[in-house]
Amino acid sequence: MPFFIFIFFAGYVSSVSAKPLNTLQMIGSHNSYKKTLNVSVKHKLNDLSPKLMARIDYGHSSIIKQLNSGVRHLEIDVLKDPNGGLYIKPWANTFATTPLFNELEKKQLATPGFKVMHIPDIDVQSHCVLFSGCLNTLKAWSEANPQHFPIVVMLNVKETRSDLVLGNNPLKFTPKDYYLLDEVIQKSLPNLLFTPDDLRKTPLSLNQTVVKFGWPSARALAGKFIFLFDGNTQQSALYKQNRPSLKGASMFAHYDENHPEAAFMIVNNPIRDFYKIQQLVLKGFMVRTRADANLNATNSQRTMQFNAAKNSGAQVISTDFIPGSPQQARFNYVVQFDGGHLVRTNPFINNQL
Structure with missing residues (x-):
C-alpha cells in the first residue's frame, strides 16, 4: 500500500480492513466528475432560473485529487451518444466568455461513445467527458495505489433534459445499451471489479446471499471497484432483463429488498427513512444515502441530515461537501467523520453484533 495512504488512515484502515464491508462506513462525493459552473453561464442561469442555478452551483476537484484525499465513493452520470457529436455544441456556449471545452474534449465529444455531464446544454463541464476516460482515470489511480480500500462508484444514466432551454434530447437506453455500458466497464477495469457474480453463492440469489452470508x-x-446502478424503476428493469439475479452484470443495482437482485440499496433521505435504512442494514444489505441534498439548507440542517446518515448505519454516504471541495470554503462546512476520516467502522451495525 502506498505511503500516503498509511499517512491518511494511520491506524485506521489497518484496524478495520478485516471487517466485512457492510460493517464499515465511507464518505464520498455527489456527482464527482462535475466542475464548477462557468461564471458567465452562472450569471445567465441566475437571470433565467435562480432556483436551478442555486441547485447546481457546486463542483469538485479532479477525481484523482478526490481519491488522493481519501474519498472512496464516487458518482458518475452517463449519456448515450452512439454516433458522436450530440453534446459538442451546448446552449451554454452562447454565453460562455471562455470555451467550455478544450480541443481535446471537443475531439472526444465528437467520437461515438458514452459521455459524462450533469445537465445537457446547461451544466456540461466535466473532469472527464468520456465515460471510458473516467474509467481510465480510475484504473491508472488504482494501479498506482494497489490494495486501496474498495471504491464504490454509483452510476446514473441521463435520459431527460431541462425544459429551460431548447437543445438535444438525450437518447433512451435500451437493454443493448446497458450491455454495452457493462462491456465498457469490464474492458476498462479488467481484474479490478467486484461484481454480482463475485458475491453470489450458487445456487442462492444475490438477495439470499447477502442475507445469509453478508459481504x-x-x-x-x-484494490477493487464496486459499481452501483442508480436507475428508476423502468431503467432498473431494463438493466436486469435476461439477467436473473444480475448474472453476468458489471454493476449491482437498486431493487426492492424482496427482489432476488437486491443486495445494494439506494435510500437518499436518511431523516425520513432512518428506520428503513437501519432495517436494511441489519438484514445484511449495503445502503447508499446522502448527507445533504440542498445547497440552500443551513449548516445546522446539513448537520442534522449528516448525523441521521451516520446513525442510520448506511455504509455509503454521499455529499457535496467533501474535504477540500469549493463548497467547504464557500459555506464553511465539511462532511467527514471524527478526526477527519472518510472511512470508519459502522457504529450502528457493530453495536448490533
Whole structure:
C-alpha cells in the first residue's frame, strides 16, 4: 500500500480492513466528475432560473485529487451518444466568455461513445467527458495505489433534459445499451471489479446471499471497484432483463429488498427513512444515502441530515461537501467523520453484533 495512504488512515484502515464491508462506513462525493459552473453561464442561469442555478452551483476537484484525499465513493452520470457529436455544441456556449471545452474534449465529444455531464446544454463541464476516460482515470489511480480500500462508484444514466432551454434530447437506453455500458466497464477495469457474480453463492440469489452470508471483508476487496446502478424503476428493469439475479452484470443495482437482485440499496433521505435504512442494514444489505441534498439548507440542517446518515448505519454516504471541495470554503462546512476520516467502522451495525 502506498505511503500516503498509511499517512491518511494511520491506524485506521489497518484496524478495520478485516471487517466485512457492510460493517464499515465511507464518505464520498455527489456527482464527482462535475466542475464548477462557468461564471458567465452562472450569471445567465441566475437571470433565467435562480432556483436551478442555486441547485447546481457546486463542483469538485479532479477525481484523482478526490481519491488522493481519501474519498472512496464516487458518482458518475452517463449519456448515450452512439454516433458522436450530440453534446459538442451546448446552449451554454452562447454565453460562455471562455470555451467550455478544450480541443481535446471537443475531439472526444465528437467520437461515438458514452459521455459524462450533469445537465445537457446547461451544466456540461466535466473532469472527464468520456465515460471510458473516467474509467481510465480510475484504473491508472488504482494501479498506482494497489490494495486501496474498495471504491464504490454509483452510476446514473441521463435520459431527460431541462425544459429551460431548447437543445438535444438525450437518447433512451435500451437493454443493448446497458450491455454495452457493462462491456465498457469490464474492458476498462479488467481484474479490478467486484461484481454480482463475485458475491453470489450458487445456487442462492444475490438477495439470499447477502442475507445469509453478508459481504466480504474490505481486505478481501482491496484494490477493487464496486459499481452501483442508480436507475428508476423502468431503467432498473431494463438493466436486469435476461439477467436473473444480475448474472453476468458489471454493476449491482437498486431493487426492492424482496427482489432476488437486491443486495445494494439506494435510500437518499436518511431523516425520513432512518428506520428503513437501519432495517436494511441489519438484514445484511449495503445502503447508499446522502448527507445533504440542498445547497440552500443551513449548516445546522446539513448537520442534522449528516448525523441521521451516520446513525442510520448506511455504509455509503454521499455529499457535496467533501474535504477540500469549493463548497467547504464557500459555506464553511465539511462532511467527514471524527478526526477527519472518510472511512470508519459502522457504529450502528457493530453495536448490533
